[in-house]
Amino acid sequence: MSLSSANEAPRPVRMVFTSRAGGVSSSPYDSFNLGDHVGDDPAAVAENRARLARVLDLEHVVWMEQIHSHTVTVVDGPQPGPVEATDALVTTQRGLALAVLVADCVPVLLADHTNGVVAAVHAGRMGARNGIVRRAVETMRDLGATSIQAVMGPAASGRHYEVPAEMAADVEKHLPGSRTRTEQGTAGIDVRAGLVRQLLGLGVTNIEADPRCTIEDADFFSYRREGTTGRQAGLVWLP
Template sequence: MVFTSRAGGVSSSPYGSFNLGTHVGDNPEDVAANRARLTRVLDLPDIVYMEQLHTNTVTVIDGPQDGPVEATDALVTTTPNLGLAVLVADCVPVLLSDHAAGVVAAAHAGRMGARNGIVRNTVSTMVELGATPANIQVLLGPAASGRHYEVPADMAADVEAHLPGSRTKTTKGTPGIDVRAGLVRQLLSLGVTNIEADPRCTIEDEAFFSYRREGTTGRQAGVIWLNHPKES
C-alpha cells in the first residue's frame, strides 16, 4: 500500500509535479510519464486506474486493462502483482486487503460515494471472493478533514443520515463533514476492526493536491497490490 504526494513528477503548474490524473487538463505526455514512473518505482508490471464518477459501483478485475475501468469507484482483485489505483484531491482513498485470502481493493470515497455505500459494497465484494471482515486491513489516506470540509447544514445532515459519524463542525464553527470518521464507524459495523487512517488534511497540507483549495489541480494516488499468489 502506498500513497503518493504532489512531489516527484514532471507536470507543470498548476499540476506540479506528480499529477496522475488524465482528466484534469494536464499535458497527457506528462501524466503518462508520471504514471510510468510510479509503475517503475513500485516495481509492478501494471497499475489499473478507474473512471471515477462518485458512484457506489465496485468492479472485480483479473488482469491489466485497456485504459481505465469505466464508471466504477472501486476495484477488487485476487491477481498478484496487479496494482489498483484510486485518484484523489480531497476525497478519501481507501485501500483494503485480506492477504490471507488473497484479496485486495482500492476505493474512491468522496462525499457522495461514501454516502451511498462504496466502501460497504467493496467489503461485500471482497467477502464474496473469500475475504473475512476480521482479517481485512484498511488504510484511509490523506483527505479533506472535518476541520476544513465546510458544507451546507442540510448536506451535512443528509450525509450523517447515510454515513453516521461523519457530521462535524469546522474550525470556523460551521457545518462540516469528516468522511474518514464516518467510514471508520461504518467499517467497524461491518466487522472490520483493523483500520488505520492517515490524519493529514489535503486542504491544509500543500504537499497534496486539493480541489477545494486550488480548483484546477492534479490528483495523487493510493495504490495497493498483492505481493504473492494466494496460498492453496
Template sequence: MSLRTKNEAARPVRMVFTTRAGGASSSPYESFNLGDHVGDDPDAVAANRSRLAEVLDLAPGDIVWMEQVHSNNVALVDGPQPGPVEATDAVVTTRKGLALAVLVADCVPVLLADHVNGVVAAAHAGRMGARNGIIERTVAKMVELGATPATIQVMLGPAASGRHYEVPPEMAADVEKHLPGSRTRTGKGTTGIDVRAGLVRQLLSLGVTHIEADPRCTIEDPDFFSYRREGLTGRQAGLVWLP
C-alpha cells in the first residue's frame, strides 16, 4: 500500500489496490490482511482496516465492505453501512467520500468510475461471478444511475493470470462460452482461464474503452495473498471513491 501524492489527491476519482505488506496480522495472514472472514485475529484485521482508512484519509465508517459470495448480485449504497453489504459481489454509489471495497486473493478486483456523471463501483469478479455476468450487471447499474459507457474508467487489479490459473478443460469451455476470450493455455501447456482477458473483451463489447489492467499475477507474486498458492491466507483489497 502506498501513500497518496498531492497530484493523486487532486484526482476526480481515487482507485487503490493494497498488497500484503505493512500490517498487524501474523502467519499465515501476514501481514496486511483485510479479510475478516478467513480466520485471522479480529483485532489484527480491525487494526489493518483502521490503518488503511488512516493512510487514505478516510473515516473507517466511510469504507463499504461486502459479504462476497461469488454471485452476480449488485447492490446500490448511498451511505455508510453498519456491516458488510450482505450477499453481494458488487457495490455502486453516487455518494462522494464513500469508498467501496472489494476483497480478493486471486479473483479479479474490478474498480469502475464515471467521475463525469458521479458514479463509482467496486466488483468481485471470480471465475463464477465473471462467468455469470457480475461486471455486465455492474455496468448496467451504473448506467441506471446516470453513467455512460464512454465515460466509465475501469481498473482491473492484480489477480490469477492465465499463465498459472489451471482448470479442467470442461470448466474452461464453460467459462469461455459465457465469457469469451477467457480460455487460454497455462505456462505448463495445460488448459487455463484468464478472467481479466475475458473481462476486457466483455467491457469493450459494452462500449467501455477506458480500461487498464494491472498485469501482476497473485499466484506467482509473493507480494499478494493467493488462495491457490497458499490455501489458508489473507485478502488484499481494491477501493474506489469520489473525493
C-alpha cells in the first residue's frame, strides 16, 4: 500500500491520499481499489477498506454516495453506510475520518485544526463548476472555522483533460481559471487551477496541490485512461 500524507504525526489534523498499490483487488481494479460501486468483488473492496483502517489506526471512516452534486452534508458520528447523494462531508467530531473517492476528479481536503472542523470534497468537473468547494468552505465557517487549510490530491491535469470548447467555456464561466489548452492544443480544463483561484477568492490562502496527473501516472486509477477501473481515496480527520 502506498499512502501520501500532507500531515505527519503529531500534528492535530491528518490528511492522507492513497494510490492504487497494495491491495487485493484483481484487474482491472488492481489492486487497492476502495470504490464499492465500480463492479469490483465486494469482498476485495471490504478487505482493502479494512486494510486502510488498520494501517491508519482508524475506527470510523465515513464514505459518500458521490453523484457530482453541490450538496454538502455535516456528519456528527459513524454512519451505517455511505452518506447518500452528497459530494462533501464536514465534521467537528474527533476520530471520525471523512473519505472521498476519485479516479481523475479532484479530492479536496479542508481543515481548521484550531477550531476543529474538517471536510472531504469530491470536486469533479460538474461539482466544481457548481460550487461544491465554495459550499464546503461556507459550511465549515458556519461551524466555526476561521483559518482553513486546503490540500488537493492527484487528479486529471489540464494538459490531458480534453473537453469540447463549449464545455471548457461553460466551466470557465462558473469556475474562472479552469480553462486551458491540452498538450495537443485542444480545449481543456484544469479543475485544480480553477479551485485554487476560487479558494483564494474565498480568503483561503493556505493551499497545497499535488501536481501529479492521474491520466498519465499509472500509479493511480484513471477513468479517462481506463474506463473500467478502481478508485483511490483522500481522507481527513481530527485525531
